[in-house]
Amino acid sequence: MNTSHLTLLTDLYELTMMQGYFKNNTHEKVIFDVFFRSNPEGAAYSITAGLAQVIEYVNGLHFTADDIAYLRSTNLFQEDFLDYLKDFHFTGDIYAIPEGTIVFPKEPLLKVIAPIMEAQIVETAILNIINHQSLICTKAARVVYAAGGGVMEFGLRRAQGPDAGTYGARAAVIGGCVGTSNVLAGQMFDIPVKGTHAHSWIMSFKTELEAFRNYANLYPDNCLLLVDTYDTLKSGVPHAIQVFDELKAKGIQPKLYGIRLDSGDLAYLSKKARKMLDAAGHKDAIISASSDLDEYLIDSLHTQGAQITSWGVGTNLITSKNCPAFGGVYKLAAVENEKGEFIPKIKVSENIEKVTNPGDKTVFRLYDKETGKIKADLIALADEHYDSQQPLMIFDPISTWKKTWLDGGSYTVRELLVPVFKDGQCVYTSPAVMDIRDYCSSELATLWDESRRLVNPQEVYVDLSQPLWDLKNTLLDHVHNFQDNK
Template identity: 40%
Template sequence: MMNTAYCSDKYQYTMGKSFYDCGMKDKTAIFNMFYRKAPENNNWAVVSGVDEVIEMVGNLGKMPEDFYEKFLPGPEYAEFRKYLSTMKFTGNIYAMREGEIVFPSQPVIIVEGPMIEAQVLETPILCIMNHQMAVATKASRVCRATNRPVSEFGSRRAHGPWAATYGAKAAIIAGCSNTSNILTGVMYDYGSTGTMAHSYVTSFGCSVEGEFHAFDSYIRSHQGEPLIMLIDTYDSLRCGILNAMRAFRANGIDDSYPSGYGIRLDSGDLAYLSCECRKILDENGFRNCRIFATNSLDEYLISDLERQGACIDSYGVGDAIATSKANPCFGNVYKLVQIDDQPVLKRSEDKAKLINPGFQITYRITRNDPEKGEIFKADVTCLRGDELSSKIENGETFTIYDENDRYKFKTFEAGDYTSKPLQHKVISNGERCVSCLLYTSDAAD
């Protein structure tokens, strides 16, 4: 089993040796993980991966000394290798909840701990979070394109088993109703779903009668379960839909069937075919038969189908979600913002690369509307324990200013807003302090 704490870059450890040699290993460092720009012109992203980061951090220091000798050879590293073989993370980690909507420059994860311990976590944290946040943000975009359920079907196109499994989890976090990935379903108790492949249909013989026998056999094997017939192997309208209805009738499947039944379209003009199938199904008494659509779908194609009035009840989306196809590289970075009690920052000619120094916290400010419920008004990132933070914590009147234009400001009066901190302590003194996956439904909503 791979120890993901060591899916790292060598320079994390060569820098660590320098910190060790010059007596900086016990200095307290604070690193912020955040992103500067969301993919595909989004102005927001979806948090996913925190639970895997917590698990990864717990595995630091679980490798024998000879493991380090393979990439830090030589007598000059001997003392440092011995230190690494017993080094565990002893600091604190704060993180946003899985599924939280996050905006640029807000700390998604804050690592506070001894310098070397905090430094070597950079690459594995970014590896986990960049992958899952890319998938989660894409999945959220896809799910927001429709009010109908979206299933994640992308494991076969994902960039390896690790990416498929955790990517499916990220998709569920972001709003997908279910996944076809059985390992994800078992690991996270989500349950998994699926229909059938064209190979299943053709294995009964490449004929109209063979298609019927494929459907009939499947229904007989899976009575009491959801039943979705793939009808486009030969011809969706001339035989597929007819054989599906014939098989349903032969097995007593009708609108009273409690587990749900339907058909799947995987090719052709999905808007036209779905509407024609809906007419045929309704005319034959199968009004509760659901129409499921797949075939290289993404948020743009789904939006187009919705505008055309397609009679589709749910969608299955594969590589667009599993690989975040249009923008597979997410841009989280991991930056030092404080050493001991001294804030630090990196200067840059590029304004976008300037960072906010110091130990920070982000508050989400909302107002309650009698008709619409809780309405988002602003996010405020400030230093922990400063005057602004204290006012927000105490519900006092405060004013915020645009970071790029000081003439743009907004005042929130006492009693007229509600606030909540977005970063929560998930590891305290090296020990996990949450027992289950942190989750908010913001992305799904």
């Protein structure tokens, strides 16, 4: 996917609404928020990713002659509107939470402030990019947490297409994977590529031992041998030990060597293989495992005492198999009036989760000063400011009797949204993927252990500031009064 020109990667109704705005001479600025309503897989957190690709998309936003010719062929668009599209480009502002940041439901991950037609057309592509990469990044972080590190992403062949495999690999590395098997992702994003050999390599030789020897001769410094082609404990591991002994006899000490298990009872086989390797004097040989792993199976293998030191995770990671969609949405929050003031808007629903937070907003993160752990997030109006030296009362926006008092000096404050585009010009430089990975690791360290557990984690509080809560309830009262007077 070339994210530098994805203008027609959109739903048709974005374009039909654009034409409607154009024909009605509607050009006022609006504010849209990107947010999600629940964390995937019952987790207590998510991780935002994909901002670099959003930037590429917005920078490349324009309609080519071929784009316009195609739209004309649909017979849905009038010539004056198509003529307007010839010089169309993004002129607005975008604020976003940087990639690799821990995020929670309801808070804006990204905010678009732009003329309504510009804000409308970017909806689908932004959601497509942010939803996918945030989903895979969050899944990867859970897998890496369960494994304790040492996870390689290698799901390309099972991903839903080349783009999902490649950008998914990027997201997985941000989430903590040590590398990917995807060579294109390695080239595009300068991330480590890793891999060994397949069963077909073993089967192409007359004997397993011959296959191992040939591979060791080719890659003596990175000799990881797949031992389960025929019989793991009776054939594979003994032959691997024989090859490791031969390398040692030649005076070769590989930087990385060991075995890979891809089938069978991984807990049992890894414990048996560990004893065999140690007895042969190869205590530093690693044992890598694959075979349809996810965070739950990895956690179970640890509980069983499996002797596995690195993990190859494919299908369940790159597809986020247990939760295949992130669920991010793009909702109108404010519309500019004739005076240049933003009038807050709210979407009302009988489903309380779908009632939006109105107005121009930002997000503040409150940390415990002593531990550096997250105390809560506070969604606030954009013109609010908080001084950590002042006491602060925060409260649950639904169960308002649930309150927490923060003494001045006991907490620190960080505003999460940063400017990305101003007046159509990018003002943000995306870090390298490996730098984002390091940042994400530091972000994960700000979570309490109770919020990282895989099952029934402790939720992190996301509260509304008093001014935002008051505004929201005023608008809700107005809606209800309007309905009562109909």
